Amino acid sequence: MPVPVPAATIRRAAPGDAAGLVELARTVAAEPGAWLLTDATWRSAADERRYLLAVRSSPDAAVFVAEAAGGELVGRLSVARDQHPSSPHVADLGVMVAASHRRQGVGCALMDAAACWAREVGISKLELHVFPHNLAAIALYERLGYEHEGLRRAHYVRAGELVDVVVMALLLGGSASAG
Numbered sequence: 681m682p683v684p685v686p687a688a689t690i691r692r693a694a695p696g697d698a699a700g701l702v703e704l705a706r707t708v709a710a711e712p713g714a715w716l717l718t719d720a721t722w723r724s725a726a727d728e729r730r731y732l733l734a735v736r737s738s739p740d741a742a743v744f745v746a747e748a749a750g751g752e753l754v755g756r757l758s759v760a761r762d763q764h765p766s767s768p769h770v771a772d773l774g775v776m777v778a779a780s781h782r783r784q785g786v787g788c789a790l791m792d793a794a795a796c797w798a799r800e801v802g803i804s805k806l807e808l809h810v811f812p813h814n815l816a817a818i819a820l821y822e823r824l825g826y827e828h829e830g831l832r833r834a835h836y837v838r839a840g841e842l843v844d845v846v847v848m849a850l851l852l853g854g855s856a857s858a859g
């Protein structure tokens with residue numbers, strides 16, 4: 681069910697959102713803050729559409745969008761269950777909000793939607809990676825109860841450089857069933 685916050689409506693993504701989501705991701709990825717793992721390159725709208733079709737009713741992945749009153753997509757959250765057979769209760773997520781719509785509760789609402797979905801499909805731990813310099817994102821995650829689990833040093837390549845990431849996670853409680 682769509683969840684309203686003042687700035688946007690939160691709902692599951694549909695294949696028709698592909699172009700808007702690609703535009704959002706490319707814009708956020710190109711910000712000088714270098715918040716995302718990817719730089720200004722992102723998958724094509726056609727690939728995005730295929731991905732959205734695949735995850736639409738999957739118990740293993742979900743994409744949520746934040747849609748502003750005019751129909752513009754101003755936020756996105758992707759969450760996917762861990763593929764390892766010993767950790768089907770864990771899912772990894774990534775979130776972004778358009779600069780124009782930050783500090784209005786959109787990020788928080790997307791994270792809440794992910795936590796609801798996770799509980800429904802038997803996921804009891806949500807984890808994420810965040811760059812140490814991304815203080816806004818870390819503040820959001822801490823506010824929602826995510827804990828720092830460690831620092832992965834030189835773990836990713838971004839723009840040709842090895843970069844560190846902080847691992848943060850939230851235990852949702854409940855059983856460790858695969859859902």
Ligand SMILES: CC(C)(COP(=O)(O)OP(=O)(O)OC[C@H]1O[C@@H](n2cnc3c(N)ncnc32)[C@H](O)[C@@H]1OP(=O)(O)O)[C@@H](O)C(=O)NCCC(=O)NCCS
Pocket residue numbers: 708715716775776777778781782783784785786787788789809810811814815816817818819820821823
């Ligand atoms: C991180 C991000 C998703 C936060 O989204 P948002 O919609 O602005 O977050 P919210 O408005 O829901 O903020 C909820 C709370 O998080 C904290 N927070 C969010 N942004 C913050 C900031 N810039 N500075 C300090 N605290 C911040 C605050 O506690 C805030 O509550 P408040 O506004 O009542 O003080 C957004 O800044 C973003 O998309 N950044 C670029 C992409 C990115 O970094 N993605 C995460 C990669 S790991």
